[in-house]
Amino acid sequence: MTWLNIFPKGLALKFALTITAVVAGVAFTIGAVIITLDWQRFQLELENKALLLAHSVATTAPENILQSDYWSLYKSLKNMTRQVPEGMANTHILTGMVLDPDGIVLAHLDTNNNPLGKPPAHSGNNETRLFTASREVRSPAILKSGIGKNGFLEGVAPIYSDEKLLGIVRVRLSYRELYLKAQRSAFVIIGLTLALVALGSLLGAAISRRITKPLTAMTEGMEAVGRGELSNIEPISVSNDDELGILASTFNRMAKEMVEKKTLEEQIAVSEKMVALGRITAGVAHEVNNPLAGLMNCIDTLKKHPDDPELVERYLPLLDKGLNRIKNIVESLLIELRIEEAHGTGSSTSLDDLRDIVVSEINGRDIDFVWDNHLGDDVMINRRRVQQIVLNLLKNSIQALGEKGTVVFRTFQDDNCIILEVTDDGPGISPEYKNQLFEPFFTTKQNGTGLGLWIVYRLVESMRGVIEVESEVGNGTQFQVTLPAMEMST
Amino acid sequence: MKRSWAACLCLFVFLSAIMASSVRAEHEEVAQTPAPIRFGLTAVVVRENLRFLDQWAYYLSEKMGQPVEFVRRRSYREVMDMLESGSLDFAWICGFPFVQNRDPEFIKLLSVPVYKGRPLYHSFIIVHKDSPHQSIDDLKGENFAYSDPESNSGYLYPQYLLAQKGTNKEAFFRQTFFTFNHSETVEAVAEQFADGAAVDSYIWEYMKEFRPELADKTRVINQSPAFGFPPLVSRLGVDLETVWHMKRVILAMKDDPDGRKFLDGLKLDSFGESSPSLFDNIREMALKTRSTQPRGDFSASNQSVGTAIKE
Structure with a gap:
C-alpha cells in the first residue's frame, strides 16, 4: 500500500501526466512566442540602431563631401561608430563606409582594404548584392544578410544636399550580440519552462493524489466488503465539500450502514438459532414427554395392582412401545450425530445395499419400487452419509404413499456432480408446509418423528450440496439432491 | 539618443570655440582686467594638451601682469584673418603665411622657437610603415593628406616638390584632403586612410616620443631642406x-624654472630671436610653386567645420 502512495498508478498517473502535458504545452508555447517576439524586438532595435547610425553620419557628411574633407568624414564615421551611445554598448559594428554616388569610397572603416577614391573591395556574391542594393537606396533602408551568429544587417542612408545625391552611408551591424542576447533569453525561458513543467508535474501529482486517495481508500473498502471484512473498513477522511468529499462521505455512510446491517443480521441469526434450539428442545421434550405420560400412567397402574396378570399383560406392550418410541427419537438424533462424524468412503454400488431395506420397509404394500443406479463402479461416495440421505428420502416417500403408488430412485453423474433423485406419485406437499419441510420435529404423519428430512437437509448441507423439492398437491413429489463429486471423499 | 549624438557632434565641430571660451572664462576669474591679451594658435602645437595651454596662459598672465588667453583656430587662414582684423594680438603661425605678401603689413616677427639647437625644422613626407613606397614619385595615383593649405611643411613643400617635377599637381594624387592638424595627418597615414602625407618634422618627432602608437606606424621617405621654425608674431x-614685454617674457622662459617646464613640455630649447630672412627660402619656394599654379581662393569662417577648398 505504501508503494501505491509513493508512485501514483492508474488514474493518479494519468492525472499527473495530463497536467504535466498541459503545463508543458502552455509553457512551451508561451516560451516560443516570447522567444520569437524577443528576437523580432531585438532585430527591430538593431535595425533602428543601424538606421540611426547611418542617418547620423549622413547628416554630418554633406559639408565634408562638398569640401572634399575626407579626413573629417572618416573621423566622424569612425567616431560615431566607435562612440556608441549608452544602451548601444553591446552593438558590434562590423564595418561602416561612405560611398559616392558612383560607389567610390569616400571613407571606410577598413581603410587598409578599401582605400579612398576606389570602389570598395567586395568579394563574393553577397557583398556584390549588398553593394548593388545599397547604391539604389534613395531613402534610409535596412539591408540584411544571413541570420544567426554570423549574420548582419546594414543601415543604409543616402546623403543629400539640396536634393542632390552626394553619397551613401552604410553601417554594418553584426547579429552576434543580438544572437547571444536572444540565446540568453531563450535559455532563461527554457529554464523557466522546465521549472514550470516540473512544478506542474508536482502539482499534478499532488492533485491526483488528493483526488485518487479517497478513491483508493474506497476501492480498498469495497474490496474488504467483497471479502466480507466489514469491520475492517476505515472511514475515508472527508477533506472537502466537492464531489469527491460527497462521494467519500456517502461511502462512509454506506459502510457504516453495512456494518450496522451485518451486526443486525448477526443478532437475528443468533436469535434465530436460539429459536431453533428452543424449538428442538421443545420438540424433544414434547416427543419424549408424550410417551412418558403414558408410561408413568402404566407404571402407576401396575404399582397399584402388582398382582394383576391381565394388567401386566396389557401394559407391558404399551411400556415397550412407549420406550421404543423414545429410543427411536434418541436414536434418530444420535444417527445424525454419528453420521456427521462419518468419513468412510466406498463405491457407489454400496447404495445397492439399500434396496433390500427399502423393499422390507414397503412390507408387501402395493408400491412399485424402481431402482435406477447409473453411477459407475469407479465413482466414490461418502457411503454412510449418502446411504442415510437416500434411505431417509425413500422412507419419506414410501410413508407418504400409504398403501399404493410408485417410488423411483435414480442416481447419475452430471459433470462434477452426483445427482440423487427420489420421485413418488403420492399426494404431494401442500404449499404451506414447504417452508417447514426440513425443520426438525415437523411431521404430518401419525408416527413420524419429524427428523428424517431434517437429517437429510443437515447431511446435504454438510457436504456442500443442494436439495431441491418439486411438489404439486395430487401430482407427487420429487426430491433432487446435487452433491459435488469432489466432496465425496471427505 | 539623438540629443547625445547632437551633443557629440557639437563638441566635435565647435571644439576650438569651446576651448577658447573656457580659457577666457577662467581668466576673467583670475584677473578682473577687461582686456586680455589674445594669443592665437593653430594645431601646430600639440592640440590635445588643454591643461598645458591653460597653465602656460596662466604663466604668461603672471609674467605680463595682465591676462593672456590662447585663442585656438582650425586653420592658419583664420588666425591670419583675426590678426588682420585686430581680434588677436599675438599668434603662433607658420613660415608660409609669414612670408606671404600683405599690404599693408599687419604683423611683425616676435620670436622663433629653437628646436634641437636651431630655429629650424623640416617637412617630412611620410607613408605607412608597411607601405612599399620609397619616394614621392611612388605615391602617384595614391591618396595624400595635407595639413593646412597655408602650412609650409604640410602643404607648400609637397606642392613645391610636385611643381619642381613639372607634373600636374592636381592629377598626381588620386585624392587629397586636409586634416588641419599635423598629428591627425600622422594618424591618417597610421590608419592607412592616406597613403602618404606631408608633416611637420617637429610634430612627427614629438609624436614619436609621446604618441608612438601612431607615429611608429609611419615612415619618413622624404626630408625637406631646413626651414625657419614656425614663428611667433605680433600684430x-x-x-x-x-609687444616688448611679451618678447621679454617669451625669450626669458628658458631662464625661468617654470618657463623651462613649458619649453620642456613643448620639446623646445627656447624662444629665440631671429631675422625675418630666416624664412627667405620659404618665400622663394612659395614663389616658385605659385608661378606654376595660381593659389586657390581660400575662404574661411570662424566656426565652420572645414574650410571650403576647391582643388
Missing part, C-alpha cells in the same frame, strides 16, 4: 610696450 597695432 602691428599692439602697443610697443606690450
